[in-house]
Amino acid sequence: MSILIKKVRLNGELVDVLIKGNRFDSIGTDVDSSADVVIDGLGKAILPSFHNAHTHAAMTLMRGYADDMELHTWLADHIWPFEARLGEDDIYWGAKLACLEMIKSGTTFFADMYWHWKGTARAVTEMGMRAALSAAFFDFDDPARAETMKRQVMDLHAVSAAFPDRIQFILGPHAIYTVSSDSLRWLGEYANRHGLLVHLHLSETQKEVEDCLAKHGKRPVEYLHELGLLAPNLILAHAVWMNGTEMELLARHGVQVVHCPVSNMKLCSGQFDHVAMKAHGVTVALGTDGCSSNNNLDMIEEMKIASLLAKVTSMDPTAMPAQEALDTATLNGARMYGLDAGRIASGKLADCILVNLEHVRMVPGHHLVSNLVYSANSSCVDTTICDGRVLMLGGKVEGEEEILAQVRATLARLNAPREPEGDACS
Numbered sequence: 001m002s003i004l005i006k007k008v009r010l011n012g013e014l015v016d017v018l019i020k021g022n023r024f025d026s027i028g029t030d031v032d033s034s035a036d037v038v039i040d041g042l043g044k045a046i047l048p049s050f051h052n053a054h055t056h057a058a059m060t061l062m063r064g065y066a067d068d069m070e071l072h073t074w075l076a077d078h079i080w081p082f083e084a085r086l087g088e089d090d091i092y093w094g095a096k097l098a099c100l101e102m103i104k105s106g107t108t109f110f111a112d113m114y115w116h117w118k119g120t121a122r123a124v125t126e127m128g129m130r131a132a133l134s135a136a137f138f139d140f141d142d143p144a145r146a147e148t149m150k151r152q153v154m155d156l157h158a159v160s161a162a163f164p165d166r167i168q169f170i171l172g173p174h175a176i177y178t179v180s181s182d183s184l185r186w187l188g189e190y191a192n193r194h195g196l197l198v199h200l201h202l203s204e205t206q207k208e209v210e211d212c213l214a215k216h217g218k219r220p221v222e223y224l225h226e227l228g229l230l231a232p233n234l235i236l237a238h239a240v241w242m243n244g245t246e247m248e249l250l251a252r253h254g255v256q257v258v259h260c261p262v263s264n265m266k267l268c269s270g271q272f273d274h275v276a277m278k279a280h281g282v283t284v285a286l287g288t289d290g291c292s293s294n295n296n297l298d299m300i301e302e303m304k305i306a307s308l309l310a311k312v313t314s315m316d317p318t319a320m321p322a323q324e325a326l327d328t329a330t331l332n333g334a335r336m337y338g339l340d341a342g343r344i345a346s347g348k349l350a351d352c353i354l355v356n357l358e359h360v361r362m363v364p365g366h367h368l369v370s371n372l373v374y375s376a377n378s379s380c381v382d383t384t385i386c387d388g389r390v391l392m393l394g395g396k397v398e399g400e401e402e403i404l405a406q407v408r409a410t411l412a413r414l415n416a417p418r419e420p421e422g423d424a425c426s
């Protein structure tokens with residue numbers, strides 16, 4: 001399969017881009033002009049697609065469900081009771097909706113942590129995206145539950161190879177307040193033994209840090225260090241409440257972090273210190289978090305807010321300029337999850353978007369990256385390509401109406417009054 005994008009803007013130049021199989025082949029003005037699919041690139045710019053480095057895809061089912069509260073109340077009193085009612089099929093449809101929304105806003109990869117791994121994996125397989133899907137792990141310090149969870153991790157790991165290689169199996173201990181020390185240690189060792197990434201929420205709220213100090217006598221990063229988890233395969237979501245010593249430890253051990261500015265602001269968890277993280281040399285990627293704390297999966301919006309937040313928290317307008325915001329949302333996320341993507345160059349994975357330069361938000365065109373980060377919205381994305389396959393063309397994704405209808409039906413089923421338990425025949 002080959003795709004030829006004719007006369008598209010790349011770094012200001014008008015070029016032809018040839019994709020062969022799942023990688024970029026030739027890029028230039030004298031490209032072999034035959035291909036299975038030809039896309040007219042006139043009036044469009046080609047850019048790397050977005051990599052959403054932390055989300056909970058199927059939480060689209062809870063968009064607008066429990067707003068305007070802090071994390072711990074939100075989780076314990078609203079989200080977890082709702083999630084307890086979800087089955088694999090519900091999660092499949094929630095994840096399909098998430099994939100649709102991401103493709104429509106130019107994202108081709110997401111890192112997920114959620115229940116019913118196989119439901120999300122099925123959605124990603126069908127929608128043609130890439131994903132790193134965590135086997136979610138909670139034990140609430142209960143040894144019996146920990147054993148069940150460990151068995152589930154091993155069972156899922158065993159079947160994960162049957163899915164396309166666009167899907168990466170990773171480990172997802174939820175947080176240090178929901179997973180015991182023993183299990184965290186076990187997960188770290190399992191990850192090292194099998195060459196897996198570990199994806200964990202950490203230091204999201206001040207309460208989490210205070211509770212960690214009270215329970216373990218250490219701050220969260222020091223606690224993970226003691227458990228042997230600090231390593232380049234560890235990816236921390238949020239990392240809001242970090243002191244200099246902790247950032248130093250992260251940098252020394254090559255631990256990477258995912259900044260989720262919208263979720264941190266909406267749950268009022270706190271302000272991520274991008275400038276300090278960068279000064280310590282910690283790699284930062286960008287994530288939306290789930291749809292109940294954002295309430296969308298739009299990486300264009302996330303870039304703008306990350307950049308504005310970095311400026312106002314440091315009182316420095318030069319903090320996180322547009323190009324850095326774009327790199328954080330594309331290349332950094334790709335590298336974090338071991339993908340040879342995030343750049344438009346010969347030999348790289350063919351994951352890219354075409355942005356409509358005629359869109360009202362892109363005119364005039366003083367600076368493409370400035371327009372994309374500070375002015376654009378998702379309707380500026382015309383085409384999304386992942387792994388050398390066109391997932392969206394001219395703003396249209398195949399089967400989108402069916403996904404919306406199925407999600408509405410799923411919600412109607414979940415909200416329907418339930419039979420009283422125990423007396424089903426009377």
Ligand SMILES: CSC[C@H]1O[C@@H](n2cnc3c(O)ncnc32)[C@H](O)[C@@H]1O
Binds near residue numbers: 056083113136204
């Ligand atoms: C192990 S499945 C993932 C679990 O995480 C919950 N979740 C969603 N957003 C957040 C967040 O910002 N902090 C902590 N936990 C979060 C989600 O609802 C699932 O239960």
Ligand SMILES: [Zn+2]
Binds near residue numbers: 054055056289290
């Ligand atoms: Zn999260």
